Amino acid sequence: MRLLNLWLTRNWFPLALQIFNFFVFVLLIVGGLAANTAGPEAVKFLRNTNMANLIVWSYWWPLITISAVFMGRVWCMVCPMEMLTSLSSRIGLRITPPAFFRSGWVITGFYMLILFVGIHTLAIHRIPDRMAVYLILLMNAALLSGLLFSRNAFCAHICPVGHLLGLYARLAPFGWGVRSRAVCAACNDKSCIAAKTAYHLQGRSCGVGLYPARLDQNTECLLCGQCLKACDRNNPGLAGRPNPGWYKRPWFKDLMELVPFTFAQAAFSLAVSGFVIYEVFTEWPTTAELLLRLPSTIVRTLNTQGIWTDGLITSITLFVALPSLIWFMPFALFRLAGGRLKLNDYLLRFGIVLIPIMAAAHVIKALLKMTSRLPYWPHALHDPSGEETARQLAQGAVKLYSLPAWVDPALTIFFLLLMAVAIGWSLKAMKKLIAVHIPRSTWPCRLLYLLPICYGGGFILMLSRWRLF
Ligand code: SF4
Ligand code: SF4
Known part of the structure; x- marks a missing residue:
């Protein structure tokens, strides 16, 4: 570091x-x-x-x-x-x-x-x-x-x-910040945010409007290091400069500090939560068929023709309707049971508990992709455009090599452990959110735990059924 x-x-x-x-x-x-x-x-x-x-x-x-x-x-x-x-x-x-x-x-x-x-x-x-x-x-x-x-x-x-x-x-154990806030407090030039260095080729002030001394979250910092260079180059002799840098921090820091979403971030995350379901569930034909049944039924019922309407209907179903059902169902049950919490607060503050599960699902998909595509490499290196190999594969004229037998079981164990850890952190964040935002919490609060349990549990069920039985 x-x-x-x-x-x-x-x-x-x-x-x-x-x-x-x-x-x-x-x-x-x-x-x-x-x-x-x-x-x-x-x-x-x-x-x-x-x-x-x-x-x-x-x-x-x-x-x-x-x-x-x-x-x-x-x-x-x-x-x-x-x-x-x-x-x-x-x-x-x-x-x-x-x-x-x-x-x-x-x-x-x-x-x-x-x-x-x-x-x-x-x-x-x-x-x-x-x-x-x-x-x-x-x-x-x-x-x-x-x-x-x-x-x-x-x-x-x-x-x-x-x-x-x-x-x-938000989950990462590294983040950008300053070594000493006192050094920044004593700094007169503030080169890291000064307008005069904004368009320097090197050592420019922060281009995304952050002030390193107050930076406490990972969401927006690009880790470009320009503020570090600016702090270093314009140093009038103040000890402790350059002050900004990339430092260790606790795992899941932003999550456990309950940094809320903005509305735009909540909408973005809702779509991502649907996207990762699609990404992982379509890996197994059984769940792929189940997941795509509803949009294809809608497409058939509406008798739409053309890729634009079909794509739109499928996307709305998978990336808006399905995740909305998962996000709002626990809240609706909580309210029906007499719980008190504003919808905005639920969406912006409680939606963050799904981040570890979304991230785990994305990592799972990433590993599935990277490993399953390894056998294509010898062919891609030999024929980079891939046309001839694709033709031969379509005709059954070439065979892809198989991965060693231990790869699949090792991945399965890792996936299930990873998802279990993600659900654990989501539940931990939910517990903290309830303690902070729902004072004198009564039993209906427990219904909110359904959010990470149902969402993460869906992945565990799918992965177990697909890879173990
Ligand atoms: S990061 Fe460097 S330039 Fe910015 S306020 Fe702190 S000491 Fe000054
Ligand atoms: S590393 Fe780049 S994005 Fe992050 S605070 Fe410094 S200048 Fe801004």
């Missing part, structure tokens, strides 16, 4: 990694566009045989999700979008983002757009050239927002990836 904080004082770090990742992004775009997705049979395999698609959805995305749970927003530290938006804002119009942008609803809306249109309608996770277009759009959004808005508007108010990582970063 000391080494990382030392590297962050240097010009080359993390800039060199951002530049490297920028070129990787360009290669992934080229690799995605290079795949011809015309063959109807082969296209089913192309998602795993095209190397670019394989890397983006089966390794890059799963790995950054896992990293957020254990280390916070480290991906943002090396993200090329951060570099693009920061650089373009130096020559742009520098307009202050409007209040609507700052409310968080743009991020939530963007996430819904990716889920509803990107994933469920256009299948950007399955079709390599559409994945490439998605990456191009992301890069353009970063560039354009940098050219239009002041500071780092893309990372602060637009990027749903960083927002999701920020959600899980």
